[in-house]
Amino acid sequence: MTWLGCRKSSKRSDWRIAISDWFLPLKSPVANRQSLIATRCQEVLGVMALLYGQQWTKDELLRRVGDISQLCGAKVYELLDGPARGVVGVDVWTGGGLTFTVLASRGMDIGMARYRGFALAWRSPTTEIHPAFYEPEGYGWLRGFHGGLLTTCGLMHAGHPAEDEGVHYGLHGRASYTPASQLQVNSHWDGDDYFVIVEGKVREAAVFAPVLELHRRITVRLGENRLFVCDTVTNLGFQPAPLLLLYHINLGFPILSEHSELILPSRQVQPRDADAASGLNDYMRFSPPQPNFREQVFFHQLVGTRDGSTCAAVINRTLMHGEGLGVYVRWNLNELPHFVQWKMMGEGIYVVGIEPTNAPLHLTRTEMRQQGLLPTLQPGEQRVFNLEIGVLTNRAEIDQFRQFVTQLMMGR
Numbered sequence: 001m002t003w004l005g006c007r008k009s010s011k012r013s014d015w016r017i018a019i020s021d022w023f024l025p026l027k028s029p030v031a032n033r034q035s036l037i038a039t040r041c042q043e044v045l046g047v048m049a050l051l052y053g054q055q056w057t058k059d060e061l062l063r064r065v066g067d068i069s070q071l072c073g074a075k076v077y078e079l080l081d082g083p084a085r086g087v088v089g090v091d092v093w094t095g096g097g098l099t100f101t102v103l104a105s106r107g108m109d110i111g112m113a114r115y116r117g118f119a120l121a122w123r124s125p126t127t128e129i130h131p132a133f134y135e136p137e138g139y140g141w142l143r144g145f146h147g148g149l150l151t152t153c154g155l156m157h158a159g160h161p162a163e164d165e166g167v168h169y170g171l172h173g174r175a176s177y178t179p180a181s182q183l184q185v186n187s188h189w190d191g192d193d194y195f196v197i198v199e200g201k202v203r204e205a206a207v208f209a210p211v212l213e214l215h216r217r218i219t220v221r222l223g224e225n226r227l228f229v230c231d232t233v234t235n236l237g238f239q240p241a242p243l244l245l246l247y248h249i250n251l252g253f254p255i256l257s258e259h260s261e262l263i264l265p266s267r268q269v270q271p272r273d274a275d276a277a278s279g280l281n282d283y284m285r286f287s288p289p290q291p292n293f294r295e296q297v298f299f300h301q302l303v304g305t306r307d308g309s310t311c312a313a314v315i316n317r318t319l320m321h322g323e324g325l326g327v328y329v330r331w332n333l334n335e336l337p338h339f340v341q342w343k344m345m346g347e348g349i350y351v352v353g354i355e356p357t358n359a360p361l362h363l364t365r366t367e368m369r370q371q372g373l374l375p376t377l378q379p380g381e382q383r384v385f386n387l388e389i390g391v392l393t394n395r396a397e398i399d400q401f402r403q404f405v406t407q408l409m410m411g412r
Helices: 030-044 058-062 140-144 274-278 365-370 395-409
Strands: 049-051 054-056 073-078 088-093 098-103 109-115 151-153 162-164 167-169 181-190 193-204 212-221 226-235 246-251 260-263 266-271 296-302 309-316 325-332 338-345 350-357 382-392
Touching: 054 058, 073 181, 073 193, 088 181, 088 193, 098 226, 162 365, 246 325, 246 382, 260 395, 266 274, 274 296, 309 350, 309 395, 325 350, 325 395, 382 395
Parallel strands: none
Antiparallel strands: 049 054, 073 088, 088 098, 098 109, 151 246, 162 167, 181 193, 193 212, 212 226, 226 382, 246 350, 260 309, 266 296, 296 338, 309 325, 325 382, 338 350
16 A cells, blocks of 8 residues: 555655655745656655556556546536536546546635545535625525535634624635636646646735735646645735634545544544533544534644644445545644544534644634734745645555554654
């Protein structure tokens, strides 16, 4: 099993490869990043694409297809029906079984995602409505919360509605309802590796107010069953700007069922309220859908490697004829030090949220400001955030992931 999708290396064990080794800083010239990504992968693990159980060179693959999009690629389109009319999407497929949709009109969120036909993400009853229907006040955000593999919460607010210094903030901010500009879909060969990259910019701005811009880059590699998200947020204005960013990763049936389990290196768990406190002992286990279930939210303190790398996964060992299937997320605690778990076992609203964030959302916005904990960007300052989201495809990968988490908890 190869976590970076290349040949296994004798240099380091797969999960010991630091997240900082794979995610290259965006301060590197953009023109060089594509080559740097492939070069780093080759240096650490190997050189050829792994596809259909064997390794292939570029020439071997191109001799077998009319166009490489037969195996791996992306397609841009516009939805034409109902309240989603006008939403621009980008379908991406890796050749390794993973397919997903980037919603360019919805803050570069990731909507539907599948692995070999198995749905990975929960899809809400609102579906991907056009951002023109956004209701920013209070909890109006929920009227268009599409769920999906990744909903972006931010950029200047995440969490419950709040008022801060005379400004009213609705639930989870505006990012998910802001269409991206400068959308680009690129693909290229680098030696025997093939990459597909989707990127765009999301700006939150107002006259007499701060200006933040998120540049999101989503990368996949031919033959793999994972994706990389690299976000760079820049303060383009001339005053300090609050930066609250939460990655709302929404996993649903069949990954989520009464047979599923949450695996993560949690050293401390804090329930949000009485509803969560009643389920504290079972935060890692799940039930069938329940009528009138009240959501439970838990705030975790996670353990990471010495460089800050950490992870979480939801696994279901009954899928794939007993081999099991799961979805994992990996990130760095130096970038996203806080973690929120959303557990919702309702009928129709049957979902678990894996939510890394840069803000201590167990506090109110006012409390964060009073305690000096409100994340802030100074004029011209940039901050980079990285995520890896992938699929655990069999028993061996699930066991290896669990072993890695166990070692983290033991301080190894």
